[in-house]
Amino acid sequence: MTLTTPSPGALPGRRDLLRRIAWPSRWTVTAILLAAVIAAPVAAVLVNALRPRTEVWQHLVDTVLQDYVVNSLLIMVGVAVGGLIVGVPAAWFTTLCRFPGRKFFSWAMLLPMAFPAYVIAYAYTGLLDYAGPVQTALRDVLGVPGGLRWMPDIRSLPGAVLMLVLVLYPYVYLLARAAFLEQSACVLEVSRTLGCSPWKGFLRVALPLARPAIVAGVALALMEALNDFGTVQYFGVNTLATGIFRVWRGMGDAVAASQIAAILLLFVFALLALERWSRGRRSYAHTTSRYRPLPRYRLKGWRAFGAVVGCALPVTLGFALPALMLLHWAASNPEYWATRNFLWLLRNSFLLSGVGAALVVGVAILLAYALRLHPTPATRFAVRVASAGYAVPGAVLAIGVLLPLAAFDHAIANWAKQHLGLSVGLIFTGSLAAVLYAYLTRFLTISFNAIEASLGKITHSMDFAARSLGRSPGATLLQVHLPIMRGTLLTAAILVFVDVLKELPATLVLRPFNFDTLATKTYDLASDERLAEAAGPALAIGLVGILPVYLLSRAIRGARPGTRLGAKA
């Protein structure tokens, strides 16, 4: 037979065949374009930072820049030390010891993640100020009239560190806990037979084995600490993040602001490198594939008491106390939040978070699937670039998104004026699209990693089966992969949803005029010292923030290899 006499039948004709040449595939092209778009804000910051230095920059160097850097460094040191002191022992107690309340604490330790740092900062300010319950009680007890001068001011750098430690230690706790759980009981028992006491076994075996995971946890906590804007701004501590806004908004110098942003990015890149490096070393913790239930060491007497305090204190300070303060405010001032305005805030926040979650998860699916279909070097590179945006502080993203969008808008406006004679104004700047763009860059990685891992568990023969049964790659994604992954997709969407809801700096800068969310309203009210009024939206943020805590606590219960808790056969 030859090509000139194609036989009729179920197979497509020859002309049809000749058309079916696609290179590079649409998926690859889409992935590369998306990656370019997602990488643009960071690139914009870096490009701007390389532009000639302005007078403002020189002024900054002469005056406040050193403060920004030193304060940021101090906060990082404080959060690292605090996170280690709180997170690691708690992880050790709840995985390898027995004491009253162990089961409760193993998930309750995550509760402080529900609140963003700026929310508990407001709560503590109200709690500790002159008219607050603490000082009032102390005055009553001590019978001292007037202010208590010896009370340290919470609105200070140590105060900011405390707030950040209280909400960020769960990162260290989570990763340390996972590492302890992965360790084989056999390894620990061998250390016991070799003459290590449980305490020595912890120091000499368990801790060194868990070190890479702990380092990764600290790196994550520090990235969040660098991202913080609300707390340090409210406490009047000048860091690189607040510096970006001061210079950009206050002095109107975008180039100098980009230069500060670039310094902040340097810090973040260092942390990213640290995290990646420690992740690479984590494999050495896996020395055996045999697992048995962990033999938990029973704590008695003052040790058990110490463990309870060590776990209860961070949960109380990081969650219970601020939550009670906010509840008290909200309950005593229902007129502040039982309003139509509050419903409008809820609607705005849920809308933005919902659309953001859908966008981020959708893009993550596209990228992960493109990589699965065509794991070419180009796709790989594109995906790596796209997922490097996590950890970029919101303040950096705000300027990184606004600069290119503004340039783009001006270009469109000029073009429209010249060619159409129309005045179109600024299309993207100050629109929801700009906010969503920032979310996409910042929150893509979390959902991408989850989706890629989930996709990796689906065997390729599943794809081949669907293809041979007449489905295109796109139809295969819709009819096979997505339904199989729906659990993961939901989890990823919830995580992004909550992250968006809590996000402050980028939303603050990029949102449309007069578009308030729970986070921006909380910030605005607190900035005006209307703390009691801020309680409503702040509590709403915390309530939604419980969702990921619940998801994580459910996940860690079934996380130990070799156990089947919560896992389907």
Add this chain to the structure above:
Amino acid sequence: MQPQDALVLEDLQHDYANLRAVDGVSLSIKAGEVVCLVGPSGCGKSTVLRLAAGLEPLQKGRVVMRGSVVGDPERRVRVPPEQRHIGLVFQDFALFPHLTVGANVAFGVSHLPAAARMTRVQETLRQVNMETYVDAYPHALSGGQQQRVALARALAPEPSVLLLDEPFSGLDERLREQVRDDTLGLLRRNGTAALLVTHDPEEALFMADRLYLMRQGRIVQSGPPQELYFRPVDRFVAEFFSRVNEMQGVVRAGWIESPLGRLPAGDWQEGARVIIAFRPEAAALLSAGAAEDGAQALTAIVQDTHFLGTGWVVHVLARDLDGAEVELAVRLAGRPPQAGQSVRVQVPPEALFLFAET
């Protein structure tokens, strides 16, 4: 090439990085024929299947299905797998876990109207005796049942050719024979052309109308099972299907001298060293005294005997041409001699394979 050929592969070549996985492979499958592509793991047979299915972009060669070219890089023809009208069955069955058995089978016939689709699904499931499991989910099925559903799913759209990649390897030994038997029966009844890739020589012999044996990306020999078994072209082919006893031979004065006696030299050059090989079941053991009318035989000592159920394997120790000791395996149906006994090993000349020493 016949127009009725279900699948023809012409001179396929495929490289992974700097490894040539497939090197000049050509094969054809007639309508209704079951062809096995067999070889040790890593020989490239699965790549050939993936090239035929269009799952891997073709680098060189041509794939023709029912007379239409579906893959030809030179003419830039690349029909995607979903338009090739093929059925695929995998080692892990790859049933869609989120769909019921019925929905899995219906997946490939979604173009049919609902009523016709239902009929086809039920019909196909009946063929594999799974019609009562329409509403079950795959995870509730045993391995054998999953395999049958996978087969039904692949057959439901009535593909031009069914491609099976180690379809029985995921099953345990006892189940495997039964499922193999059922599958073959089903393919025969439907007259489905099939290409079955396997590393299991027994499976290939059992299933194939014709088989192709691959090694290191090349096809070494092809033909009906008996031809490969009884007339292997080289040592590799002979040893692939069962253990082979090997002894030395040398061509002298027009005869091949060997421990098994003199054999006609045929085309062998004077002085050439020859490997004389035979399968364990080709030999007979005679008591030391007996010698049958001039047949080739050599003396050996029984080492040990092993009962296999269907017969016995006897290991005997003999002397090779150069005087070195060589162990031979002989399969017997009846009672074996005692260990330590002296016996004579006799092999009919037509059961001897002669290979050049490499």
